[in-house]
Amino acid sequence: MTRIPQWMMSARVLAGLSVAALICLAALFAPLLAPHDPNEQTLTSILLPPAWLPGGQADFPLGTDSLGRCVLSRLLYGARIAMTVALLSSFGAMVLGAVLAHVAGYFGGAVDWLIGRVVDIWMSFPPVILALIFMVGLGPGLRNVILSIILVDWTRFCRVLRSEVLIVTRRDYVTAARLLGFSHWRIIAREIAPATTPLLITLASLEMGIAVIVEAILSFVGLSVTADTPAWGQMIADARLSIYQSSWNLVFPVLAIFVTVFAFNILGDGLRRTLDVRLAEAQRA
Amino acid sequence: MSLLVARDLSVSASIGGETLPVLQSLCFSLAPGKILGLVGESGAGKSMLGLTIAQMLPPGFACSSGSLSFGGEDLIAMPAVKRRALLGRDIAFIPQEPLSALNPVLTIGQQIGEHLARLGLATAAERKARALALFDSVHLPQGEQLLDRYPHQISGGMCQRVLIAMAFAGKPRLVIADEPTTALDVTIQARIVRLIVDMQKRNHTAVVFITHDLRLATHICDDILVLYAGRPVEYGPARRLFSAPAHPYTRCLQLASPSMRGERRALLALPERMPGLRAWKDLRGCAFAPRCPVAIAGCSQAPPALAETAPGHRAACIRSAETGGIVAPPPTAVAPAGEHQPVLQAQRLCKTFAIGGLFRRMRFSALRDVSFELRRNEFLGIVGESGSGKTTLARLLVGLETPSQGRIRFATEVSDTRRQRRSEIQLVFQDPQSALNPRRRVGTIVTQSLEAEGTATPAARAERARELLREIGLAPEMAARFPAQLSGGQKQRVNIARALCASPKILVADEIVSGLDVSVQAQLLDLLIALRRQRPFSMIFISHDLSVVRYLCDRVLVMYRGEIVESGATGEVFAAPKHPYTRALLAAMPPDDPSAAWAPALFESDAGSAP
Numbered sequence: 001m002t003r004i005p006q007w008m009m010s011a012r013v014l015a016g017l018s019v020a021a022l023i024c025l026a027a028l029f030a031p032l033l034a035p036h037d038p039n040e041q042t043l044t045s046i047l048l049p050p051a052w053l054p055g056g057q058a059d060f061p062l063g064t065d066s067l068g069r070c071v072l073s074r075l076l077y078g079a080r081i082a083m084t085v086a087l088l089s090s091f092g093a094m095v096l097g098a099v100l101a102h103v104a105g106y107f108g109g110a111v112d113w114l115i116g117r118v119v120d121i122w123m124s125f126p127p128v129i130l131a132l133i134f135m136v137g138l139g140p141g142l143r144n145v146i147l148s149i150i151l152v153d154w155t156r157f158c159r160v161l162r163s164e165v166l167i168v169t170r171r172d173y174v175t176a177a178r179l180l181g182f183s184h185w186r187i188i189a190r191e192i193a194p195a196t197t198p199l200l201i202t203l204a205s206l207e208m209g210i211a212v213i214v215e216a217i218l219s220f221v222g223l224s225v226t227a228d229t230p231a232w233g234q235m236i237a238d239a240r241l242s243i244y245q246s247s248w249n250l251v252f253p254v255l256a257i258f259v260t261v262f263a264f265n266i267l268g269d270g271l272r273r274t275l276d277v278r279l280a281e282a283q284r285a
Numbered sequence: 286m287s288l289l290v291a292r293d294l295s296v297s298a299s300i301g302g303e304t305l306p307v308l309q310s311l312c313f314s315l316a317p318g319k320i321l322g323l324v325g326e327s328g329a330g331k332s333m334l335g336l337t338i339a340q341m342l343p344p345g346f347a348c349s350s351g352s353l354s355f356g357g358e359d360l361i362a363m364p365a366v367k368r369r370a371l372l373g374r375d376i377a378f379i380p381q382e383p384l385s386a387l388n389p390v391l392t393i394g395q396q397i398g399e400h401l402a403r404l405g406l407a408t409a410a411e412r413k414a415r416a417l418a419l420f421d422s423v424h425l426p427q428g429e430q431l432l433d434r435y436p437h438q439i440s441g442g443m444c445q446r447v448l449i450a451m452a453f454a455g456k457p458r459l460v461i462a463d464e465p466t467t468a469l470d471v472t473i474q475a476r477i478v479r480l481i482v483d484m485q486k487r488n489h490t491a492v493v494f495i496t497h498d499l500r501l502a503t504h505i506c507d508d509i510l511v512l513y514a515g516r517p518v519e520y521g522p523a524r525r526l527f528s529a530p531a532h533p534y535t536r537c538l539q540l541a542s543p544s545m546r547g548e549r550r551a552l553l554a555l556p557e558r559m560p561g562l563r564a565w566k567d568l569r570g571c572a573f574a575p576r577c578p579v580a581i582a583g584c585s586q587a588p589p590a591l592a593e594t595a596p597g598h599r600a601a602c603i604r605s606a607e608t609g610g611i612v613a614p615p616p617t618a619v620a621p622a623g624e625h626q627p628v629l630q631a632q633r634l635c636k637t638f639a640i641g642g643l644f645r646r647m648r649f650s651a652l653r654d655v656s657f658e659l660r661r662n663e664f665l666g667i668v669g670e671s672g673s674g675k676t677t678l679a680r681l682l683v684g685l686e687t688p689s690q691g692r693i694r695f696a697t698e699v700s701d702t703r704r705q706r707r708s709e710i711q712l713v714f715q716d717p718q719s720a721l722n723p724r725r726r727v728g729t730i731v732t733q734s735l736e737a738e739g740t741a742t743p744a745a746r747a748e749r750a751r752e753l754l755r756e757i758g759l760a761p762e763m764a765a766r767f768p769a770q771l772s773g774g775q776k777q778r779v780n781i782a783r784a785l786c787a788s789p790k791i792l793v794a795d796e797i798v799s800g801l802d803v804s805v806q807a808q809l810l811d812l813l814i815a816l817r818r819q820r821p822f823s824m825i826f827i828s829h830d831l832s833v834v835r836y837l838c839d840r841v842l843v844m845y846r847g848e849i850v851e852s853g854a855t856g857e858v859f860a861a862p863k864h865p866y867t868r869a870l871l872a873a874m875p876p877d878d879p880s881a882a883w884a885p886a887l888f889e890s891d892a893g894s895a896p
Contacts, residue, residue, distance in 0.1 A: 171719045171722075172714040172715075172716060173720050173722040175712075175714070176712070176714065176720055176733070178685070179684070179685070179706075179712055180707055180783075181706075181707045182733075194722075195724065
């Protein structure tokens, strides 16, 4: 089995994956790549335009903000927050949502009803407002941002996966495993979960994009990480005040969010196209 | 003057850069008022003819040479507008799946009205009167109410009758019926076939009847064309073709299906299976040669031409003369029938399901007072049509459902945990596609019960897998394959092997051969008989096919609406049925003798009540 798996051949997956990997690397090596300390203020050169524009300095490739901090350095360090939140919170939401979805879909009955109603109630709240409420309750900090995104977004996984679990559970091979005397958990882990994993992976990559946006919103309103940690949402909030003097400050963090989310979305779309069993089967037939 | 004439009609498909022959040099002519049977196994290319006529071939498929003329006009070269005018008016179709052929969001009345409007009935009143007359002609009762029903509110048989009514509405000159009865119950099947033949006679319509059932085709068709691997292998008058087949394949098809009368004879199980589409291109000689019992070296040299063996009877075989000499193998000694010691007793089993939502809750009784016993080393057949409670009974026996009343007793006392039932009773599933986890390899699937025990080492499992695969007649290398890489028959073998792994005393087989072709079915039935000789076990064999039950089982239970209406030794029950329902089931089977009269009951006007 040395063949390259089919999902690696998709242009969307490759594009999305390589952009996401680049951003991850930039975040990982931010201390090496960044020309300045992200919090170092050079009050003599505030609101500089990017280096290639008149008035720009080679020392600050993407210019400086209203406090004279290097925009490039802050973007690189901000990627650390964005990527940490994207990876951990989507993973957490995936685990929580998937476990509940499998329990609901497999056991059915009262458990299914209960989980279904909780999801209904949960999804009736506007997600960002719910995240804000959690942040107010939990207090600021990276860990709490991740936690609140998990607590808000597990429902996306739960609802979509549950119907998939229902379909797989009705397959005869699941009944066969029950007849052979496997335990419920073993059946879920060995027979059902492998069939739902492709969908799970697809949903997780889409969720990463959503998590980046939610984190940006939270840090925009100042409810995410503390002010001494650079985050993209914070940069937008800061740039908002000097939007008429220097629009560049706004453009770069927005662009960073856009590129990241776009990468995760085309990755998710590509994975869906190649991993979705039903689509793949229809093409083969 | 022939209505539909095919001359060297060939259809090819370009898949992945290759051009593959799908149909090769099809020749036939169909006169008005006649029925042509197109017979072949699944994948032989039967449905391609209908698709070619409608120009609904899948992407990549095209008619590559030859001609197909309808009433003197070439259907292939005809402009699309003209063909569309013909379809539905002069040429009508009866589909295989009645439920999916009707639009679920429109009422029957809307759909038939739309069709009649296209046929030129201008006013709504006219259309309604005509629709009611049509319903009457297909024996559909209460036409007024039926017009307002949606397809899901009526049975599959009724849907098919609506479609037959629609097909014959425009007094077409040609009707293509593509396996119109496969999705239906046995007794309904026979009635639908009878109805199509009646309508055809009344309207003097020509019919192309596509089926996999040679016996059925013999009874209703005037001519039969047998297809194998996309090639016509035999073409001739139906009765003659059945009584004196000139191609070994036709003969083997006959000998592969169990008979309903006379001595129980062994089946001729052809080795292997029909080559797949991709292999057809590389076949140098006769496509059937690798499986043919009378093949000689010359058979794989060049493809044989369709040559006349008798007036109007042609066969593509250089060994035509030897065909008559093909006989079924001598009957194998049947394993000693069941001893009297029961291994399982069902005592007054009842199962009631609650259906419906919070309001309007209804109780539906799926099984009523079912009692029987299964003896050691006995094969017990259960027959009945869908909804008779066969599958519910199977699920109760293996412990997937609990009975509402009554009890199931095993010879050895087992508690209700599945772990303990495992070595007592196992279920073989109907649909191998769904019964095998597509992400597991065959080797781990067949030894799943060792995995459940959790004591076997990987080496022991691999050894057991090899052993099981040998027992069910698959090569040991198959252990490394995934289910998607197996054919339908092979999948069903793996399915059986998994159930056998725990060495259960009882196997419950739920319609395990119903989706398979005759030759593969014969292989599986023989496998079950061979397994029974090697290791004694009892089996409950659920099927709607009486001939298969007659071939395999010692005793039979006939179920109707959740109750056992008749039981006894298979031979006796089928030779002298006592209950009217058993008689109805038997009457629905086309007889073995092609010249015997076969007149299945017509639909009574109050269809739906007891037969």
